[in-house]
Amino acid sequence: xxxxxxxxxxxxxxxxxxxxxxxxxxxxxxxxxxxxxxxxxxxxxxxxxxxxxxxxxxxxxxxxxxxxxxxxxxxxxxxxxxxxxxxxxxxxxxxxxxxxxxxxxxxxxxxxxxxxxxxxxxxxxxxxxxxxxxxxxxxx
Numbered sequence: 001x002x003x004x005x006x007x008x009x010x011x012x013x014x015x016x017x018x019x020x021x022x023x024x025x026x027x028x029x030x031x032x033x034x035x036x037x038x039x040x041x042x043x044x045x046x047x048x049x050x051x052x053x054x055x056x057x058x059x060x061x062x063x064x065x066x067x068x069x070x071x072x073x074x075x076x077x078x079x080x081x082x083x084x085x086x087x088x089x090x091x092x093x094x095x096x097x098x099x100x101x102x103x104x105x106x107x108x109x110x111x112x113x114x115x116x117x118x119x120x121x122x123x124x125x126x127x128x129x130x131x132x133x134x135x136x137x138x139x140x
Contacts, residue, residue: 038094041114045087048121052079055128068131075131079124086117 056076063069089110096107 035094038090041118042087042090042094045083045090048125049080049083049087052076052083052125052128055132056080059132063133066133068133072128072131075124075128079121079128082117082121082124086114086121089114089117 056073059066059069059072059076063072066072093107093110093114096103096110
């Protein structure tokens, strides 16, 4: 009989019992996965911030006379602020993920905020892309 934290397994072969993962190893693997996932989300956030900053520079430099100038400035600013908020949340989430089960509820709550933030950033960036005017409009 092999017992883990969450369930018991009846094993006839003792060699097979050695293959059952230790719960502390499994927990460390889950924490490592969560930390890597958080880092990957952070890298995507940095890439999107860079793209939005470049869009902001382009609009200020080349589209001052556009009819959607102020709308684009507003949308990009909101997107940048949300991305900074998501980035800060990811930092706190990463720290909570590594602290174990006692902080699991807080990490889950922060993760939900991150998901909502990323969804809003995505929707806002779709509007930014659709309202950005590229080119002079003169056909030759």
